[in-house]
Amino acid sequence: MSKSMSPDELKHIGENCSQYQQQRRASSAVMRLYEEEGISCSTCRNWSGFRCVIDAFDNVAANIGILSEEE
Numbered sequence: 136m137s138k139s140m141s142p143d144e145l146k147h148i149g150e151n152c153s154q155y156q157q158q159r160r161a162s163s164a165v166m167r168l169y170e171e172e173g174i175s176c177s178t179c180r181n182w183s184g185f186r187c188v189i190d191a192f193d194n195v196a197a198n199i200g201i202l203s204e205e206e
Contacts (some may be wrong), residue, residue, distance in 0.1 A: 150175075152195045154191040156181060176192060
């Protein structure tokens with residue numbers, strides 16, 4: 136990922152990613168936070184906080200036109 140992504144872009148990418156897996160947390164307060172935010176890279180178990188650990192992010196972002204394939 137070569138540029139910082141806005142929350143809207145992270146949400147758009149997460150909604151279009153076939154590898155999206157919602158994070159599961161024991162705390163009900165944390166679970167409500169994730170449920171309220173909805174599908175987004177930031178609520179995906181494959182998101183480390185700044186990158187996708189399974190390298191799906193760049194492919195999805197390029198496919199939906201957020202990143203160019205060269206980035």
